Amino acid sequence: MIPIKLAKQAHFSGRAFFSELAARLPENGGRPDYEDLQRVADIYPARITKNFLELIQKVDDPIYRQFVPSVEELAECGEADPLAEQACSPVEGILHRYPDRVVLLASSGCPVRCRFCLRKRLWAKEGDGAPADLEPALGYIKNTPAIKEVILSGGDPLMMENDRLEDLLARLATISHVRVLRIHTRVPAAQPERVSQNLLETLGRHKPIFVNIHVNHPLELSAPAAKAIGLMVDAGLVLGSQTVLLKGVNDNSKTLEALFADLYTLRVRPYYLHHLDRVKGVAHFIVPIKKGLELMEGLRQRIGGMTLPAFVLDLPGGWGKVRLDSNSMKYLGQGKWQVKDFAGQTHEYQE
Numbered sequence: 001m002i003p004i005k006l007a008k009q010a011h012f013s014g015r016a017f018f019s020e021l022a023a024r025l026p027e028n029g030g031r032p033d034y035e036d037l038q039r040v041a042d043i044y045p046a047r048i049t050k051n052f053l054e055l056i057q058k059v060d061d062p063i064y065r066q067f068v069p070s071v072e073e074l075a076e077c078g079e080a081d082p083l084a085e086q087a088c089s090p091v092e093g094i095l096h097r098y099p100d101r102v103v104l105l106a107s108s109g110c111p112v113r114c115r116f117c118l119r120k121r122l123w124a125k126e127g128d129g130a131p132a133d134l135e136p137a138l139g140y141i142k143n144t145p146a147i148k149e150v151i152l153s154g155g156d157p158l159m160m161e162n163d164r165l166e167d168l169l170a171r172l173a174t175i176s177h178v179r180v181l182r183i184h185t186r187v188p189a190a191q192p193e194r195v196s197q198n199l200l201e202t203l204g205r206h207k208p209i210f211v212n213i214h215v216n217h218p219l220e221l222s223a224p225a226a227k228a229i230g231l232m233v234d235a236g237l238v239l240g241s242q243t244v245l246l247k248g249v250n251d252n253s254k255t256l257e258a259l260f261a262d263l264y265t266l267r268v269r270p271y272y273l274h275h276l277d278r279v280k281g282v283a284h285f286i287v288p289i290k291k292g293l294e295l296m297e298g299l300r301q302r303i304g305g306m307t308l309p310a311f312v313l314d315l316p317g318g319w320g321k322v323r324l325d326s327n328s329m330k331y332l333g334q335g336k337w338q339v340k341d342f343a344g345q346t347h348e349y350q351e
């Protein structure tokens with residue numbers, strides 16, 4: 001068994017976060033009701049890194065919106081698990097939806113708690129929950145030769161301590177049918193100091209690794225973040241990015257264009273722009289699909305293919321991701337779309 005422990009980190013949770021926030025917000029820039037924040041955080045915990053906290057300038061700016069709790073999260077709409085992840089989980093810690101690749105939920109720890117998180121249902125109330133037992137997951141991967149790629153997600157796999165991560169990567173390296181690993185992480189932007197020489201050596205030691213960094217706004221690519229990303233590329237990791245399209249954060253073409261251009265300059269290839277999943281407690285972040293398509297169309301006219309990610313929707317019910325464009329979908333009116341999944345099957349999606 002590989003127990004998971006969190007690395008020591010510079011982040012603030014709950015009341016400590018709110019008092020740091022109070023000290024940062026300008027007197028005249030509007031104030032949140034801290035009792036409200038706490039009420040929401042009692043249900044969905046709050047956490048931010050020092051690096052991101054220092055980017056907050058005022059109430060409801062793009063960094064504030066992503067990490068400071070809001071009473072809007074208490075709205076009774078959406079589902080705990082809209083993608084039916086539970087149903088595609090053959091053993092604890094594995095999501096197996098496509099034949100050749102699986103997601104391994106390697107760590108429940110995150111450097112931050114993004115208010116729009118798909119896996120809000122898994123957030124542990126206190127800390128990061130019990131250490132995950134990855135043995136069943138590793139056994140499943142070992143016994144399933146069709147699996148060519150393992151995508152480490154969570155939570156954030158780079159929040160595991162180096163020696164735990166080393167154990168996990170070494171174990172995966174012994175499974176010969178697994179050719180490539182992918183890591184989904186918010187660490188390089190959120191907590192760049194975590195990208196140590198030791199971590200880079202650990203990541204470089206085993207199978208080829210692709211790292212998709214989660215970044216939603218150009219402000220997140222601070223100087224320390226840019227440095228961490230540069231070190232990762234220099235170390236031989238192949239970097240891509242994932243962005244979630246979020247109302248009030250990045251739902252305008254200027255922000256997206258700047259974000260993708262900045263990523264590209266840092267040698268990160270923008271991979272996916274996600275339409276937000278209709279998770280319970282995130283409705284106030286949803287951008288209509290029509291608007292997303294318009295933003296993409298505008299970007300397509302101005303920036304090149306290497307800089308433009310694919311706009312994707314993860315179909316409710318576990319039908320997988322579809323690339324959204326006018327070829328893959330048809331508008332049926334009243335917020336209803338007809339879309340084709342990766343296997344060619346047609347579904348209706350109600351916004």
Ligand SMILES: *Cc1c(COP(=O)(O)O)cnc(C)c1O
Binds near residue numbers: 101103321
């Ligand atoms: C997104 C996802 C993947 C990876 O899909 P790609 O299109 O290869 O990025 C794999 N498994 C699950 C369950 C996913 O949600």
Ligand code: SF4
Binds near residue numbers: 113
């Ligand atoms: S870093 Fe990812 S898994 Fe963690 S809270 Fe944010 S969106 Fe969720």
